[in-house]
Amino acid sequence: MPSSAPLSLQHRLRTAHPLAPGMRRTLARLDRASTDEVRAFQERRLRALVRWAAARSPYHRAWFAEHDVSPADVRTLADLPRLPLLRRADLVEGAERFLAYPRRLVWPSRSSGTSGSVVTVYRTPGSSAYELAALQRQWGWFGVPPGARRLAIRAAGADASQVAAGGPVTREVPGARQLLLSGYDVARADPARLLAEVRAFAPDAVEGWPSAITALATLLLERGETLPVRAVITSSEVMTAAQRELMGAAYAAPVVDHYGQTERVTLAGTCEAGGYHLFDDYAITELLPVPGERERWEIVGTPLHNWGFPLLRYATGDLVGPAPAGPCPCGRGFARLGAVAGRAEDAFTSADGRPLPLPGTVVDAVRGLREVQIAQLAPGRFEVRMVPGAGAGDDVLAAARADVLAAVERYFGPGQQVGFAVLDRIPRSASGKLRPAVVERAP
Structure with a gap:
């Protein structure tokens, strides 16, 4: 697969993946499974993933050969500390060492994330399809169907010269039921033309960065308009109370937030009862104490889906506070997560x-x-x-x-x-x- 695969091709690879129906069935079953059932699923996947990584990934193959640990020694969650912690520095210098698929079968993703250290990671069609299925399941908790029309407000949008020349502000991804709008274009485009393109698309949901979604919300409210949708799907940034209030006023919909990383080593998000859950069927997540920090833990993830680029015990550098006590009113067996200190940037x-x-x-x-x-x-x-x-x-x-x-x-x-x-x-x-x-x- 070429690394520059267009968004429409990536979307087809995610939605038309032959294993996607089975992924959705598995995730639907685990959505209401007990904590013990989810743990059993994690440990089955973990055993298979460790064996695979030890056989196919140059980094893991070398590590097991050099240490007195066998892949067969890692059978349960309690065995994870036998493996070393991975950090961004391990990916900054030589991410290809972790590949377990041929390079042509994966596509790269790059980010400086919250740390400023630039990393390259790789994704497979299967891992991308599994992530989409997990997110669509979360959206379904709020009444958003899998085929919903989504207005995505992030970085990818119209070319600056097109906007200046009066060309289209938005871009529709063929076959994806998704309209792309750059958050940077909201303030430089003609408001009437921009809103006309958005309304013609008739989105069921708005998704993207809170700051970018809020920019469109501000534009709407300044013009005395609203854009009612089923949900506002947010990620990538720390959200403020003021942003949440603006979104509620402009879109008249619940905010559905999720936490993840470019490395895709763990995933978490809000539920309809107001809880914030780890998606334990997406990854095994460890919370390790931070030296010198009271009630702060570092998020360490072992994803259970990316067989082409297995990362075992990857330390994200993101810190989390204590989780609320007791079970969530939603009744799911997924662990609850405290507040994440995510990406926050100066304006x-x-x-x-x-x-x-x-x-x-x-x-x-x-x-x-x-x-x-x-x-x-x-x-x-x-x-x-x-x-x-x-x-x-x-x-x-x-x-x-x-x-x-x-x-x-x-x-x-x-x-x-x-x-x-x-x-x-x-x-x-x-x-x-x-x-x-x-x-x-x-x-």
């Missing part, structure tokens, strides 16, 4: 005064870098800090600059000033984290 402003949602997106796709950060020094003036990966030369840095400039032009629009700095290490915040996007005062 950026373009040269012409537009708000720029989730600005770290412009550095998510760069290649060959160990760390990357974009800083706003003034409205429309930015500096991109880059730390090269091992062996990266001038060609890698030139390609990274070109990728960033193209992304800034596409998402932020023309007229921005972008400078670059090559560093040995990017300074951390007071919390010790490298943030992918920050606002600073120019020196």
